[in-house]
Amino acid sequence: MNELETSVHIKDLSKKFGDFTAVDKISLDVKKGEIFGFLGANGAGKTTAMRMLCGLSHCTSGEGTVAGFDINTQQEKIKRNIGYMSQKFSLYEDLTVFENIRFYASVYGLSSKKIKERGDMLLVRLGMSEHKNTFVKSLPLGWKQKLAFSIAVVHNPKIVFLDEPTGGVDPVTRRSFWNLIYEAAENGTTVFVTTHYMDEAEYCDRISLMVNGRIMALGAPDKLKKEFNVENMDGLFYLLARDTSTL
Amino acid sequence: MNSIKINNISKSFGEVKALENISLEINEGELFGLIGPDGAGKTTLFKSLVTLLKADSGTSTVCELDTVTDRKKIRNIVGYMPGTFSLYSDLSVYENLKFFADIFGTTIEKGYDLIRDIWVQIEPFKNRLAGKLSGGMKQKLALCCTLVHQPKVLFLDEPTTGVDPVSRKEFWQMLRKLKEKKITIFVSTPYMDEAVLCDRVALIQDGRILSTDTPEGVINSFSRDLYEIKPQRVYDVLKTLYSWDKSYSSNAFGNSVHFIGKDDNVSVEEILSFLKMNGISVEYVKQIKPSIEDCFIEFMSDRR
Amino acid sequence: MNKLKPFIIKEFYHIFRDKKTLLIIFILPIVLVTLFGFAIRSEIKDSKIAILDKSLDEMSIALSNKIIASRYFVNSADVETDSQLEEKFKNGDIDVAIVIPPDFSKNFLKLNTTNVQILADASNLNTATITKQYLSSIIGSFTVEKLSNPNIKEPINLSLRLVYNPELKDVYMFVPGLLALILMLVSAIMSSVSLTKEKETGTFNVLKVSPLRSYHIIIGKLIPYLILSIINVIVIIGMSVVIFNMPINGSYVLLFVVCILFLITALSIGVFVSSITETQQSALLLSIVALFLPTILLSGFIYPIENMPLILQGICQIFPAKWFIEALKTVMIVGGGIEFIWLQLLVLASMTVFFIGLSVKKYNKI
Numbered sequence: 001m002n003e004l005e006t007s008v009h010i011k012d013l014s015k016k017f018g019d020f021t022a023v024d025k026i027s028l029d030v031k032k033g034e035i036f037g038f039l040g041a042n043g044a045g046k047t048t049a050m051r052m053l054c055g056l057s058h059c060t061s062g063e064g065t066v067a068g069f070d071i072n073t074q075q076e077k078i079k080r081n082i083g084y085m086s087q088k089f090s091l092y093e094d095l096t097v098f099e100n101i102r103f104y105a106s107v108y109g110l111s112s113k114k115i116k117e118r119g120d121m122l123l124v125r126l127g128m129s130e131h132k133n134t135f136v137k138s139l140p141l142g143w144k145q146k147l148a149f150s151i152a153v154v155h156n157p158k159i160v161f162l163d164e165p166t167g168g169v170d171p172v173t174r175r176s177f178w179n180l181i182y183e184a185a186e187n188g189t190t191v192f193v194t195t196h197y198m199d200e201a202e203y204c205d206r207i208s209l210m211v212n213g214r215i216m217a218l219g220a221p222d223k224l225k226k227e228f229n230v231e232n233m234d235g236l237f238y239l240l241a242r243d244t245s246t247l
Numbered sequence: 248m249n250s251i252k253i254n255n256i257s258k259s260f261g262e263v264k265a266l267e268n269i270s271l272e273i274n275e276g277e278l279f280g281l282i283g284p285d286g287a288g289k290t291t292l293f294k295s296l297v298t299l300l301k302a303d304s305g306t307s308t309v310c311e312l313d314t315v316t317d318r319k320k321i322r323n324i325v326g327y328m329p330g331t332f333s334l335y336s337d338l339s340v341y342e343n344l345k346f347f348a349d350i351f352g353t354t355i356e357k358g359y360d361l362i363r364d365i366w367v368q369i370e371p372f373k374n375r376l377a378g379k380l381s382g383g384m385k386q387k388l389a390l391c392c393t394l395v396h397q398p399k400v401l402f403l404d405e406p407t408t409g410v411d412p413v414s415r416k417e418f419w420q421m422l423r424k425l426k427e428k429k430i431t432i433f434v435s436t437p438y439m440d441e442a443v444l445c446d447r448v449a450l451i452q453d454g455r456i457l458s459t460d461t462p463e464g465v466i467n468s469f470s471r472d473l474y475e476i477k478p479q480r481v482y483d484v485l486k487t488l489y490s491w492d493k494s495y496s497s498n499a500f501g502n503s504v505h506f507i508g509k510d511d512n513v514s515v516e517e518i519l520s521f522l523k524m525n526g527i528s529v530e531y532v533k534q535i536k537p538s539i540e541d542c543f544i545e546f547m548s549d550r551r
Numbered sequence: 552m553n554k555l556k557p558f559i560i561k562e563f564y565h566i567f568r569d570k571k572t573l574l575i576i577f578i579l580p581i582v583l584v585t586l587f588g589f590a591i592r593s594e595i596k597d598s599k600i601a602i603l604d605k606s607l608d609e610m611s612i613a614l615s616n617k618i619i620a621s622r623y624f625v626n627s628a629d630v631e632t633d634s635q636l637e638e639k640f641k642n643g644d645i646d647v648a649i650v651i652p653p654d655f656s657k658n659f660l661k662l663n664t665t666n667v668q669i670l671a672d673a674s675n676l677n678t679a680t681i682t683k684q685y686l687s688s689i690i691g692s693f694t695v696e697k698l699s700n701p702n703i704k705e706p707i708n709l710s711l712r713l714v715y716n717p718e719l720k721d722v723y724m725f726v727p728g729l730l731a732l733i734l735m736l737v738s739a740i741m742s743s744v745s746l747t748k749e750k751e752t753g754t755f756n757v758l759k760v761s762p763l764r765s766y767h768i769i770i771g772k773l774i775p776y777l778i779l780s781i782i783n784v785i786v787i788i789g790m791s792v793v794i795f796n797m798p799i800n801g802s803y804v805l806l807f808v809v810c811i812l813f814l815i816t817a818l819s820i821g822v823f824v825s826s827i828t829e830t831q832q833s834a835l836l837l838s839i840v841a842l843f844l845p846t847i848l849l850s851g852f853i854y855p856i857e858n859m860p861l862i863l864q865g866i867c868q869i870f871p872a873k874w875f876i877e878a879l880k881t882v883m884i885v886g887g888g889i890e891f892i893w894l895q896l897l898v899l900a901s902m903t904v905f906f907i908g909l910s911v912k913k914y915n916k917i
Binding site for chain 2: 041042043140141168173178182198199202203222232234238
């Protein structure tokens with residue numbers, strides 16, 4: 001595959017903790033601008049795998065590139081070219097909206113001029129301009145979520161990793177959040193997202209399902225449904241992940 | 248009898264109105280779902296019913312006992328689990344269960360009948376520390392601990408949050424089986440798809456009840472015509488529809504789009520031709536019955 | 552480096568917006584400096600003295616008056632015999648005594664060596680040494696004054712004898728304070744953290760919705776700490792007696808009673824701390840700042856309370872460790888019975904009741 005077109009390429013990636021194999025030889029390729037859903041039960045190895053992709057954890061074996069950089073030797077470069085949003089939104093509650101934007105933007109290496117520019121743009125797009133100086137802890141959940149995502153992409157990274165970004169949020173906010181994801185993907189940002197909402201799996205271009213450290217299904221949702229003869233992603237999950245959830 | 252009656256309960260924390268005039272009646276033996284997102288007021292309502300919190304105004308009773316004046320009696324007869332992980336992670340599975348039996352002055356043997364179906368699934372791990380269990384197993388243990396003293400009413404606050412979909416499904420199967428034992432079960436959840444598994448549901452958002460009915464009742468109360476559009480790319484369709492003046496709302500639902508026309512005055516043909524005009528071909532457009540989530544979204548926008 | 556700047560700015564925001572952190576960074580150092588500044592005194596003031604004058608002649612009376620006239624000493628008892636002296640020490644009526652031997656005037660004026668003895672309470676070695684120095688200078692100037700000759704060899708020979716710990720056993724010095732510290736640490740701090748943990752993880756709420764009352768939960772959690780602390784007491788005292796040969800002059804039974812009472816007081820404070828904090832972290836912080844530190848600095852463990860300024864002395868009274876160490880020293884070192892420590896026991900018991908009462912109110916509120 002054309003290197004410029006591939007955002008993420010991993011081959012036989014593994015992670016062992018002593019005797020325990022958390023990630024067992026997984027391989028996948030994600031195209032630029034793709035929305036890729038990374039599914040799996042808790043403890044299946046999703047988080048461990050994502051940490052390796054983000055350059056946060058060393059691989060026990062295997063090879064790959066993320067945003068064109070080698071995951072074994074160029075972890076620092078990877079970190080600079082990706083965005084990351086964690087489950088609990090990674091915003092500082094005791095800082096204001098703008099202080100959060102400014103902090104993360106400078107951590108990502110943006111100049112003060114750029115920070116102001118992008119920051120203002122971000123606020124307008126989210127409709128939060130008048131809340132520039134509001135403490136994050138006073139914001140409703142949905143706003144925090146959208147702010148966190150916008151901050152994760154403020155430096156226009158090639159790939160953004162989202163770790164269960166829509167937990168517990170109302171259905172309307174969830175959807176407007178996914179609009180942000182769609183927009184980002186349209187602009188060429190690759191989105192790598194994990195989720196517990198099976199309907200969100202269907203919003204993705206392709207998904208992978210991890211069970212016990214291995215990838216048991218990989219492909220477009222529609223294709224997988226035909227292949228495994230299930231009605232929806234729920235059914236796919238049930239079929240492949242059921243036995244392991246009771247361990 | 249073993250029912251829950253909530254009458255105009257309100258509760259504020261400073262300026263935040265957590266609950267606003269909530270009234271509900273849950274009948275004996277019902278599996279009742281409180282459906283709503285984070286911050287809707289679910290936990291606050293539950294805490295006031297199990298006597299951990301005093302409401303600012305209004306009254307409520309559990310098994311005909313007042314939640315303010317009969318606190319001690321209520322605490323003897325209800326089972327309460329606030330989320331999946333309120334167990335002791337440094338005690339074993341068995342030690343946790345025995346502890347909860349002991350503090351209620353009962354034994355595991357006495358409650359065995361009630362917990363048997365669930366217990367046999369985790370019994371092989373009975374010496375494992377609770378902290379080392381998977382999310383699904385912790386859930387099952389928590390349920391056992393709540394049931395072991397044979398409560399009359401069960402309050403489960405978001406028992407399936409953060410748990411994988413398979414375990415979620417299994418959990419609800421266990422709840423339905425418990426109904427056979429005539430326990431009243433009041434469950435809260437942010438997952439709309441779990442609503443259909445309940446006898447009746449109340450949809451809650453921002454401290455107010457949007458609707459109370461059986462799942463079918465909620466669906467039947469949906470007053471508009473709902474269309475399902477099956478596209479190639481969901482986002483392309485959404486973007487196009489946003490610009491249509493005949494669109495009242497369009498929302499992504501999995502790999503399709505749910506569309507409501509303005510004044511219910513839009514036909515399938517009109518939708519198809521508008522999309523075609525904008526270069527979008529779709530697999531089909533058809534009218535469908537709404538899901539609970541469709542109803543929730545509609546109720547939310549009604550309130551706005 | 553530009554990479555550091557955003558972090559530095561952000562951290563300042565966090566610090567100034569968090570009251571607890573501000574307290575520790577600014578208020579705590581000020582408090583400590585004040586405490587240390589005033590607590591470490593190399594002066595003594597109004598030390599309670601008794602003068603046993605076995606001469607009762609012109610010079611001895613003059614010397615007595617000069618001593619009493621100084622601002623360092625206050626005449627706190629009139630004694631005529633050695634055994635009366637002993638009793639005054641035991642009662643705590645006096646901190647120091649001077650014994651002037653017979654034929655003082657005769658020997659003094661004839662420039663014969665005469666031995667004046669200082670008796671000091673050994674449980675405050677610091678004070679004893681300073682006392683000797685002060686008396687030395689008073690006597691020095693008395694000699695010069697009366698004999699009108701600065702070059703004369705000092706006829707008065709001043710010797711210091713420490714009572715109740717003549718061999719200066721270190722173990723007497725630190726065992727009471729150490730006991731207070733360890734008991735405070737295990738009982739109060741551990742129990743407050745443990746109780747707050749249940750609140751933090753949510754299990755406390757689950758326990759409340761049961762036949763259990765708050766006091767069941769609390770007492771049930773405290774009893775293991777009580778038992779373990781009693782074992783600690785036995786081990787510490789046992790080790791001190793057996794390995795370090797620390798003698799115990801009072802009744803062992805009374806000793807344990809005092810320890811257990813203090814234990815319960817410490818536990819009640821631990822419960823109170825847990826009732827006003829929500830996280831283990833703040834429970835730990837509050838316990839250390841409000842309990843551990845004062846036990847070290849303000850209980851008389853290291854720095855004698857009598858030497859502190861009046862305001863600080865007043866503040867010391869509110870810390871249970873102070874009363875515990877007093878009672879302990881009286882029983883262990885002085886060998887006093889319950890009639891000498893009833894006040895300390897009463898104070899500790901009242902503090903216990905007070906903190907338990909407050910905690911019960913807080914825990915039962917919904």
